Amino acid sequence: MPRVLVSDKLSPTAVQIFKDRGVEVDYLPDLGKDKEALLAKIGEYDGLAIRSATKVTEKLINAATNLKVIGRAGIGVDNVDIPAASRRGIIVMNTPFGNSITTAEHAVALMFALARQLPEANASTQAGKWEKNRFMGTEITGKVLGVIGCGNIGSIVASRGVGLRMKVLAYDPFLSEARATELGVEKVELDELFPRADFITLHTPMTDKTRGIINADAFAKMKKGVRIINCARGGLIVEADLVEALKSGKVAGAAIDVFETEPATDNPLFGMENVVATPHLGASTTEAQENVALQVAEQMADYLVKGAVSNAINMPSITAEEAPRLKPFIKLAEVLGAFVGQVTEEPIQEVEILFDGQTATMNTRALISAALAGLIRPQVADVNMVSAPIMAKERGIILSEIKRDKSGVFDGYISITVKTAKQTRSIAGTCFSDGKPRFIQIKGINLDAEVGQHMLYTTNADAPGIIGLLGTICGKNSVNIANFALGRNQPGGDAIALLYLDGPFPENVLAELRSDERIDSAKPLSFDVVN
Numbered sequence: 001m002p003r004v005l006v007s008d009k010l011s012p013t014a015v016q017i018f019k020d021r022g023v024e025v026d027y028l029p030d031l032g033k034d035k036e037a038l039l040a041k042i043g044e045y046d047g048l049a050i051r052s053a054t055k056v057t058e059k060l061i062n063a064a065t066n067l068k069v070i071g072r073a074g075i076g077v078d079n080v081d082i083p084a085a086s087r088r089g090i091i092v093m094n095t096p097f098g099n100s101i102t103t104a105e106h107a108v109a110l111m112f113a114l115a116r117q118l119p120e121a122n123a124s125t126q127a128g129k130w131e132k133n134r135f136m137g138t139e140i141t142g143k144v145l146g147v148i149g150c151g152n153i154g155s156i157v158a159s160r161g162v163g164l165r166m167k168v169l170a171y172d173p174f175l176s177e178a179r180a181t182e183l184g185v186e187k188v189e190l191d192e193l194f195p196r197a198d199f200i201t202l203h204t205p206m207t208d209k210t211r212g213i214i215n216a217d218a219f220a221k222m223k224k225g226v227r228i229i230n231c232a233r234g235g236l237i238v239e240a241d242l243v244e245a246l247k248s249g250k251v252a253g254a255a256i257d258v259f260e261t262e263p264a265t266d267n268p269l270f271g272m273e274n275v276v277a278t279p280h281l282g283a284s285t286t287e288a289q290e291n292v293a294l295q296v297a298e299q300m301a302d303y304l305v306k307g308a309v310s311n312a313i314n315m316p317s318i319t320a321e322e323a324p325r326l327k328p329f330i331k332l333a334e335v336l337g338a339f340v341g342q343v344t345e346e347p348i349q350e351v352e353i354l355f356d357g358q359t360a361t362m363n364t365r366a367l368i369s370a371a372l373a374g375l376i377r378p379q380v381a382d383v384n385m386v387s388a389p390i391m392a393k394e395r396g397i398i399l400s401e402i403k404r405d406k407s408g409v410f411d412g413y414i415s416i417t418v419k420t421a422k423q424t425r426s427i428a429g430t431c432f433s434d435g436k437p438r439f440i441q442i443k444g445i446n447l448d449a450e451v452g453q454h455m456l457y458t459t460n461a462d463a464p465g466i467i468g469l470l471g472t473i474c475g476k477n478s479v480n481i482a483n484f485a486l487g488r489n490q491p492g493g494d495a496i497a498l499l500y501l502d503g504p505f506p507e508n509v510l511a512e513l514r515s516d517e518r519i520d521s522a523k524p525l526s527f528d529v530v531n
């Protein structure tokens, strides 16, 4: 039974779902904050469910020898070293929508808090001061709201702004004009947003491009008296520059939910007039926490129990419905890749994957990942569908994909062509109704070969006695032949043989086999299949 560790505070719903779906679960909500204790325990688990408090560093990932999936009950995955997880073949998934409304509402709440100085007015009133003249606010209606990042949360904030009769400007390089029109916002460049906005709210992810997007230069371009709201990520604003802008009066107020360093227990913004601070509460409503806990537990259990993948950051999605149909073709793609990976000894420069007939209608991203995993595994044993695409990229392999309608006798097949500096190789295969992979063409030569765990592949002359030679050598060395497939391009031309053996072909008799003048090459192969 797979085991999952929940190392941050999650709704009890998650624990119940794991149990109901056949996953053993340890709920240790404070463990995420204790780096050493987490490091000591992580090796026991197949899955890790987190929020933002657990920092999943490369060190932790390297200690997580059994880990297959990291599930983020929330949106931001900047606390997870995704490249490190991908290299180790660990899926990272999040719940991209579960807390969006709640976070958007927090941004709107902070906008009102700033406009009417609610926290200070509350503190003063409860202190018995009744400072009616001190708290002169500003009206929201008719003001310009600048939304930076108009994705899930930003677009909800934008539409709430429109509902509040604000004029909404949006800066987002990936926002289409059509979507902007649908939302009722004006799509602008950042340099246009800065001088026009009365309120600026941030909703981008934290990337190298967005880090410090609000800095001294940006403040210089803004309207005097602008108010800033940040419910996205701390590092988007350079806090030291914000402090200066508040002191100078350029910024009339800032409402900050997220900080450069969290937990933020000491921060230059604390204690400043017109600063409203909340402790990363954007996602903290009962509703949002139910949503993300339920979703992350379902997604992780689906993956660990059924192999279905959804909302993964580093792997194509595979729905629970398509997983059973796709599974034999994933194996097929993997063994095709494994064949080429084992017979190719020079660096691979290009890989072309052709999907014919029914395979072209499948989830080809997943099939490509499987083919690449098979291809790279002879060099890197623990590569999988998550790590293979990134490794192929790191190796500079140029990948291309072709899809086409059924073109031959098979309902569909997959063909892989690999180019090195010296040669081009290709192999094609299909799955029969028994769900087992078959090789149907190698080097352009047709054959029908069952795929076994142990195989021997030869290229040879199309001459009498080859079957006898191979049979005799296998027999002499007590290797039983389960199946034998032959093919040739023309009588007397190039021929191949593929033997499916009950055990590995002994390396020490390869020289004897290769010494026969009719044999051009002989290569023992192994495949991860159960026969």
Ligand SMILES: NC(=O)c1ccc[n+]([C@@H]2O[C@H](COP(=O)([O-])OP(=O)(O)OC[C@H]3O[C@@H](n4cnc5c(N)ncnc54)[C@H](O)[C@@H]3O)[C@@H](O)[C@H]2O)c1
Residues within 6 Å of the ligand: 074, 075, 076, 077, 096, 099, 100, 103, 148, 149, 150, 151, 152, 153, 154, 171, 172, 173, 174, 175, 203, 204, 205, 206, 207, 209, 210, 231, 232, 233, 257, 258, 280, 281, 282, 283, 284
């Ligand atoms: N405070 C909280 O508790 C809380 C809760 C949920 C999410 N978040 C954070 O909110 C942010 C937004 O989340 P989301 O779900 O809306 O993400 P999203 O991916 O749906 O939207 C992000 C948008 O930012 C845009 N973007 C990317 N780079 C940009 C750039 N350089 N300039 C402008 N726009 C850019 C993208 O095109 C996208 O539309 C994330 O940082 C997330 O981690 C915080």
Ligand SMILES: O=C(O)[C@H](O)COP(=O)(O)O
Residues within 6 Å of the ligand: 051, 052, 053, 073, 074, 075, 076, 077, 099, 280, 281, 282, 283, 284
């Ligand atoms: O990215 C998110 O989903 C938010 O930052 C929420 O973080 P939390 O789950 O730690 O509250």
